Amino acid sequence: MLMLKPHFKANAQGHLVIGKIDAVELAERFGTPLYVMDEQRVREKYCRFHKAFADLWPNVLICYALKANSNQAVVKILQSEGTGADVSSENELKIALRAGIPGNQMIFNGNYKTPHELELAITNEVLINIDSFQELEVVGKVASRLGKRARVGFRVNPDVKASTHPYIATGLRESKFGFDVASRQAFEGYKLAARMKNVEVVGIHAHIGSQILDAAPFEEEAEKLMALVTTVKEKLGISISFVDLGGGIGIPYKPDDSELQPEQVAKRVVRTIKRVVEKKGLVKPTLVLEPGRYLVADAGVLLARVGYIKKRQGMPTWVAVDAGMNALIRPALYGAYHHIELANKIRKKNEMLVNVAGPLCESGDFLGKKRKLPKVEQGDLAVIFDVGAYGLAMSSQHTAQLGPAMVLVNGSKVEIVRRRESFEDLTRLDQIPRWLR
Ligand SMILES: Cc1ncc(COP(=O)(O)O)c(C=O)c1O
Numbered sequence: 001m002l003m004l005k006p007h008f009k010a011n012a013q014g015h016l017v018i019g020k021i022d023a024v025e026l027a028e029r030f031g032t033p034l035y036v037m038d039e040q041r042v043r044e045k046y047c048r049f050h051k052a053f054a055d056l057w058p059n060v061l062i063c064y065a066l067k068a069n070s071n072q073a074v075v076k077i078l079q080s081e082g083t084g085a086d087v088s089s090e091n092e093l094k095i096a097l098r099a100g101i102p103g104n105q106m107i108f109n110g111n112y113k114t115p116h117e118l119e120l121a122i123t124n125e126v127l128i129n130i131d132s133f134q135e136l137e138v139v140g141k142v143a144s145r146l147g148k149r150a151r152v153g154f155r156v157n158p159d160v161k162a163s164t165h166p167y168i169a170t171g172l173r174e175s176k177f178g179f180d181v182a183s184r185q186a187f188e189g190y191k192l193a194a195r196m197k198n199v200e201v202v203g204i205h206a207h208i209g210s211q212i213l214d215a216a217p218f219e220e221e222a223e224k225l226m227a228l229v230t231t232v233k234e235k236l237g238i239s240i241s242f243v244d245l246g247g248g249i250g251i252p253y254k255p256d257d258s259e260l261q262p263e264q265v266a267k268r269v270v271r272t273i274k275r276v277v278e279k280k281g282l283v284k285p286t287l288v289l290e291p292g293r294y295l296v297a298d299a300g301v302l303l304a305r306v307g308y309i310k311k312r313q314g315m316p317t318w319v320a321v322d323a324g325m326n327a328l329i330r331p332a333l334y335g336a337y338h339h340i341e342l343a344n345k346i347r348k349k350n351e352m353l354v355n356v357a358g359p360l361c362e363s364g365d366f367l368g369k370k371r372k373l374p375k376v377e378q379g380d381l382a383v384i385f386d387v388g389a390y391g392l393a394m395s396s397q398h399t400a401q402l403g404p405a406m407v408l409v410n411g412s413k414v415e416i417v418r419r420r421e422s423f424e425d426l427t428r429l430d431q432i433p434r435w436l437r
Pocket of ligand 1: 246
């Protein structure tokens with residue numbers, strides 16, 4: 001048995017308990033595969049994150065990155081804690097608005113924003129982080145057509161290396177995101193925007209990557225952003241009032257991973273910002289952070305039923321469960337590690353070497369390789385930990401699998417927050433052309 005994170009317990013029957021509810025009962029009542037989110041854990045993580053920064057700096061705006069988990073109940077929990085939102089599509093923006101997050105507490109990020117999306121953002125006074133010269137032009141046109149001024153910042157690329165998977169490292173020069181700082185592209189962006197009458201330049205933004213477990217790259221990022229804030233003030237007279245460091249604080253996925261404490265990051269970035277602000281006589285900007293994974297990842301587990309067990313001589317035993325890369329793509333896509341246990345044997349000794357596979361026709365369809373589990377039997381309940389971020393949000397219908405349900409647990413209360421997909425849901429959008437009927 002592993003050391004469970006503090007929001008999980010084991011009961012007398014040796015079952016995993018989420019909130020105050022037995023995971024085995026949840027699976028029986030709601031079926032599998034089943035995502036389970038723990039409301040209190042999300043609240044705890046948000047409060048800790050917010051406090052870490054707000055204790056050290058007067059103006060802090062935490063913008064939850066909806067891409068991690070845009071379920072409306074999850075967004076509503078965070079809204080009730082007072083979060084802003086980082087949105088990267090029209091629909092995320094609409095979900096955040098529907099949850100009651102005001103547009104002026106939102107940041108719109110991404111390298112492809114359509115004129116239609118920009119119109120929605122400008123109308124709702126969302127701060128738009130411009131990703132290219134052409135986007136700046138489009139924003140100017142849309143704002144002028146609406147007779148409004150768009151609040152903008154620039155997504156800059158500070159060339160900061162953070163140790164993470166290459167697909168989620170976004171702060172390097174070769175990345176598709178943002179304006180290059182080193183070649184003065186970013187400065188040129190500010191210069192151009194300063195002359196546009198329908199844009200109000202208020203921000204600077206970078207996001208150096210995701211699942212970062214070291215505070216140093218965030219300090220380097222803050223240093224590089226503040227250098228540009230200073231240049232923009234001195235050369236163009238523009239005061240930047242939102243310094244947005246993006247998201248990226250990781251969580252321990254493996255039992256022996258160390259934790260990156262938000263307090264450590266806060267200490268180092270605030271120290272940097274404060275030093276530059278005082279030395280250069282700048283106005284104190286609002287410090288914006290866009291955490292996704294940190295807030296919701298470890299509040300979520302995926303419960304999956306063991307169906308078939310296949311021995312391979314001299315190799316790990318294959319254990320097939322009813323959730324695969326359709327439900328959770330991170331292992332297949334990034335080789336990501338998610339800890340797996342048996343929820344109905346949570347106290348039992350892990351003695352059997354297994355590969356945990358999903359039900360799809362792909363060799364890449366696995367949730368974990370070379371893992372130790374207790375003696376596995378048909379009907380056991382596997383629990384895959386830390387799936388609250390980039391889990392259901394990145395799921396697919398590969399091999400026409402139905403989307404899993406998600407429930408929200410709050411102490412001893414539980415409700416469905418995402419209905420399990422039905423065959424009708426799955427096929428509803430297909431149409432047979434007349435000549436094939
Ligand atoms: C611009 C931006 N902000 C915030 C995030 C959230 O990152 P994380 O979930 O690692 O905190 C991402 C994730 O890719 C992002 O691209």
